[in-house]
Amino acid sequence: MKANNVNRAARGLAHGAALAAGYGGLCLSVLITFEVIARKFFSFSLQGVDEIGGYVLAIGVAFSFAYALLQGAHTRVDVLLAKLPGILRGPLNASAALLLAIFAAFMLWRAVDTLLVSLEFQSHASTPLQTPLWIPQSLWVAGLTVFALLAGLLALRAVFLLVTGDLSRLNQEFDARSADDELDEARHDYASGTVQTPHGSSHS
Amino acid sequence: MIGPFEVLIGFIILLGMMMAGVHVAVAIFSVSAIGTLVYLGLPLLYSFGDTLWGTLNNFLLTAIPLFILLGELLLRSGITDRMYNSLSVWLSRMPGGLLHTNVGASTVFAAMSGSSVATAATIGTVALPALSDRGYNERLALGTLAAGATLGILIPPSINMIIYGAITNTSISKLFIAGILPGLVLAGCFMLAIMAFSLLRPGVAGDPEPRVPLGQRLRSLADLLPPAFIFAIVIGSIYSGWATPTEAAALGVVAALVLAAIYRKLTIRMLHESFLSMARTTAMIMLIIAAAFFMNYIVGILGIPSTLTNWVAGLGLTPLGLILALVVFYLVLGCFLETLSMMIATVPIVVPMVVAFGYDPVWFGIFLVIMMEISLITPPIGMNLYVVQGVRGKGSITDVMLGSLPFLAIMLLFVLLIIIWPELVMWLPDAMG
Numbered sequence: 001m002k003a004n005n006v007n008r009a010a011r012g013l014a015h016g017a018a019l020a021a022g023y024g025g026l027c028l029s030v031l032i033t034f035e036v037i038a039r040k041f042f043s044f045s046l047q048g049v050d051e052i053g054g055y056v057l058a059i060g061v062a063f064s065f066a067y068a069l070l071q072g073a074h075t076r077v078d079v080l081l082a083k084l085p086g087i088l089r090g091p092l093n094a095s096a097a098l099l100l101a102i103f104a105a106f107m108l109w110r111a112v113d114t115l116l117v118s119l120e121f122q123s124h125a126s127t128p129l130q131t132p133l134w135i136p137q138s139l140w141v142a143g144l145t146v147f148a149l150l151a152g153l154l155a156l157r158a159v160f161l162l163v164t165g166d167l168s169r170l171n172q173e174f175d176a177r178s179a180d181d182e183l184d185e186a187r188h189d190y191a192s193g194t195v196q197t198p199h200g201s202s203h204s
Numbered sequence: 205m206i207g208p209f210e211v212l213i214g215f216i217i218l219l220g221m222m223m224a225g226v227h228v229a230v231a232i233f234s235v236s237a238i239g240t241l242v243y244l245g246l247p248l249l250y251s252f253g254d255t256l257w258g259t260l261n262n263f264l265l266t267a268i269p270l271f272i273l274l275g276e277l278l279l280r281s282g283i284t285d286r287m288y289n290s291l292s293v294w295l296s297r298m299p300g301g302l303l304h305t306n307v308g309a310s311t312v313f314a315a316m317s318g319s320s321v322a323t324a325a326t327i328g329t330v331a332l333p334a335l336s337d338r339g340y341n342e343r344l345a346l347g348t349l350a351a352g353a354t355l356g357i358l359i360p361p362s363i364n365m366i367i368y369g370a371i372t373n374t375s376i377s378k379l380f381i382a383g384i385l386p387g388l389v390l391a392g393c394f395m396l397a398i399m400a401f402s403l404l405r406p407g408v409a410g411d412p413e414p415r416v417p418l419g420q421r422l423r424s425l426a427d428l429l430p431p432a433f434i435f436a437i438v439i440g441s442i443y444s445g446w447a448t449p450t451e452a453a454a455l456g457v458v459a460a461l462v463l464a465a466i467y468r469k470l471t472i473r474m475l476h477e478s479f480l481s482m483a484r485t486t487a488m489i490m491l492i493i494a495a496a497f498f499m500n501y502i503v504g505i506l507g508i509p510s511t512l513t514n515w516v517a518g519l520g521l522t523p524l525g526l527i528l529a530l531v532v533f534y535l536v537l538g539c540f541l542e543t544l545s546m547m548i549a550t551v552p553i554v555v556p557m558v559v560a561f562g563y564d565p566v567w568f569g570i571f572l573v574i575m576m577e578i579s580l581i582t583p584p585i586g587m588n589l590y591v592v593q594g595v596r597g598k599g600s601i602t603d604v605m606l607g608s609l610p611f612l613a614i615m616l617l618f619v620l621l622i623i624i625w626p627e628l629v630m631w632l633p634d635a636m637g
Contacts, residue, residue: 019480021486022273022475022480022483023479025269025482026273026457026475026479028266028270028454029453030454032451033455035451036447040446050263050450051263054263054266055261056266057261057265058260058262061260061486061487064487065487067483067484068483068484071484073484074228074229074487075227075488075544075545076226077223077541079584080224092225096226096227100227103229107252107494110252110253110256111253111256111257112253113250114253114256140260140261176225
């Protein structure tokens with residue numbers, strides 16, 4: 001099925017982006033360690049490690065938003081929601097998905113504007129590296145684009161299920177993660193490293 | 205410009221959206237956007253792109269993913285089991301036996317990890333099999349696990365303190381150092397309570413542990429070296445001023461990699477699992493923080509903190525009265541909201557008000573973290589209760605809730621203690637200069 005392919009491609013993309021963010025964090029840690037030791041013992045500084053650290057965070061997080069979305073990790077409060085019958089939960093789940101998509105789109109729109117301003121004025125970071133801001137900001141916008149696209153796709157799916165009246169499916173796919181899911185995940189992750197299932201699989 | 209009544213309406217809209225299941229970040233952003241449109245106009249709303257870039261491109265906040273990565277690496281590195289066994293050899297001869305080991309192991313793990321949920325899951329997984337064999341009172345044992353694990357966010361490093369420090373412009377180094385003494389004293393209070401229970405009702409602590417020869421006890425100390433090593437690197441480098449919190453987190457990550465390699469647990473797969481967990485948790489936290497920084501900005505322009513400060517002052521509330529009111533406020537809010545969301549959504553408004561009443565933002569940060577610890581074991585949604593129940597995998601969640609209640613009471617008394625005796629919090633950070 002075509003929808004299935006899109007789904008799988010999106011998951012693969014988000015998964016790869018999250019791994020890349022992880023490698024970014026790892027390399028940054030090594031770089032910072034080198035910088036701290038060099039600064040302390042050899043009175044020598046690489047200059048600009050903190051600036052790079054900021055870019056790694058901005059870009060890594062932008063690309064991880066989508067992965068967290070697919071994993072259902074973005075926080076929702078389900079105290080009340082969990083007690084409602086499916087007929088009420090369905091519209092609420094769909095509107096949450098829709099609002100998230102609107103938020104993601106707004107974020108992307110404003111981020112593009114920030115990037116365009118940087119390009120127009122050829123802004124440079126006011127740091128020793130003098131980084132032209134459009135370089136990190138383009139990657140950042142790319143990450144937010146993936147997030148906005150995925151949030152949009154999911155919202156379309158939720159609204160489609162709502163309109164066609166397939167509430168049980170809607171709730172199955174879009175219910176807030178309950179404490180049960182969270183603890184499944186915690187148990188899965190923290191069972192002293194004896195993790196069995198392949199990573200990237202959905203826990204919902 | 206904006207009165208207390210309008211602020212209340214805003215807060216109700218925020219809570220209402222959250223209860224209706226809207227994503228927490230979207231709810232925080234929406235209510236800020238409504239405030240902006242009603243009082244300030246569209247151009248300010250358009251500045252969100254710059255806020256977003258400013259929030260995310262921030263070396264201070266880079267500490268968050270690095271500390272998460274540190275925790276993920278540590279709990280896959282196999283040092284927890286050894287640490288638990290070593291502590292049990294030393295602590296389990298006290299009245300209360302292995303229950304002390306639960307608190308002790310949580311304390312030590314907390315000193316390496318910035319998360320309470322990770323602490324609960326890790327220590328719970330190691331401890332529960334040992335406990336069920338030996339006839340411990342199950343409820344009390346579960347309570348020590350759920351409550352002990354809350355120390356994860358009080359004893360540095362702490363993700364929650366990084367977020368608090370970043371939003372309120374408070375020194376994260378000072379917050380970390382300020383958490384050490386209260387964390388140790390609170391752990392000591394838990395242990396005293398366990399001793400008291402075991403002496404009053406001898407049955408609760410199960411069979412006495414066999415005596416372990418001194419030589420073996422001394423040898424087991426070697427398993428406490430890795431946690432001590434991580435703590436010394438991370439907190440030592442901050443305390444001595446060698447490194448900022450973000451740099452300390454990076455040093456910790458590299459040290460954890462070395463430890464994992466020594467224990468032969470360092471594989472590509474283990475790394476990838478850690479990376480994915482890091483990406484998921486960081487993205488979840490940062491989406492809320494991005495919205496909260498915008499809220500912080502708008503709330504400041506609207507002058508909401510001074511409005512509320514004047515309003516509270518007009519009520520004739522003393523500083524002490526205000527803090528006690530906040531204890532009740534956070535207790536009640538903790539019954540509805542997930543802990544981190546509760547902190548992030550309230551800090552922009554509450555902290556300026558509290559500071560205007562003469563409280564030190566470092567002290568208030570510790571106060572807030574302890575209130576968050578309480579909310580982690582407050583029914584019906586305290587996260588630690590569910591994690592411990594999940595690791596246990598049988599019986600009813602009610603057992604965990606009832607077992608945690610005595611510790612909940614201790615934590616409330618502890619909050620009163622730091623209100624009466626703020627030096628307990630401020631002594632170390634003040635000594636740091």
